[in-house]
Amino acid sequence: MRNALITMIAGLGVVATGCSDPLPPPAEGSGTVYVGPSNAADPGYNCGYAPHTQNFGDPPPTLTTRGQTLVDGDAGSKVTCRVSGTNEFSFRGDIVIPGANVSVSGTVTLKGKGKGTVSIFDSSMHDSVSSADGACTFDVSTGDLTVANGSIWVKFNCDKVTNPSVPSIQCGASGILVFKGCDE
Numbered sequence: 346m347r348n349a350l351i352t353m354i355a356g357l358g359v360v361a362t363g364c365s366d367p368l369p370p371p372a373e374g375s376g377t378v379y380v381g382p383s384n385a386a387d388p389g390y391n392c393g394y395a396p397h398t399q400n401f402g403d404p405p406p407t408l409t410t411r412g413q414t415l416v417d418g419d420a421g422s423k424v425t426c427r428v429s430g431t432n433e434f435s436f437r438g439d440i441v442i443p444g445a446n447v448s449v450s451g452t453v454t455l456k457g458k459g460k461g462t463v464s465i466f467d468s469s470m471h472d473s474v475s476s477a478d479g480a481c482t483f484d485v486s487t488g489d490l491t492v493a494n495g496s497i498w499v500k501f502n503c504d505k506v507t508n509p510s511v512p513s514i515q516c517g518a519s520g521i522l523v524f525k526g527c528d529e
Contacts, residue, residue, distance in 0.1 A: 408490065424439070426497075428528075437449070475506055
């Protein structure tokens with residue numbers, strides 16, 4: 346009787362471990378982000394940084410190709426994201442690599458545009474810049490750009506990003522970002 350009980354308990358353990366859901370795939374992301382002078386800078390303000398582009402993934406995404414995505418945890422990268430909606434999608438994404446990161450959040454309509462926020466750190470600037478809440482335009486209306494639950498391929502433009510620790514700095518920022526394998 347005791348052996349039968351032990352066999353039954355052991356069997357339940359096998360069934361319980363065999364029924365667990367597989368882990369979801371890790372989040373992936375890629376991007377190309379430009380920071381430079383802005384035509385929208387207030388009088389007397391300037392960018393203060395040399396114009397430059399930071400790529401996340403090699404090759405980075407374009408308007409026609411998604412580029413090579415970085416997988417969360419590979420080569421020192423950290424990728425987190427969430428994309429969910431039906432006709433209007435909310436999104437949030439972060440890509441961190443050694444020496445640089447980009448964070449975005451906002452909303453965009455299916456095959457349309459929306460508003461959001463961008464924050465960028467690049468070691469060549471030795472600091473970060475960010476937009477005001479909702480001050481950037483996000484666009485999935487052209488070409489192959491798209492949004493769906495769990496993924497987004499989007500271009501963005503921020504007329505003005507600032508450095509809170511250096512109030513006289515006002516730059517522009519633009520880029521293309523891809524996130525997939527995101528939480529929904």
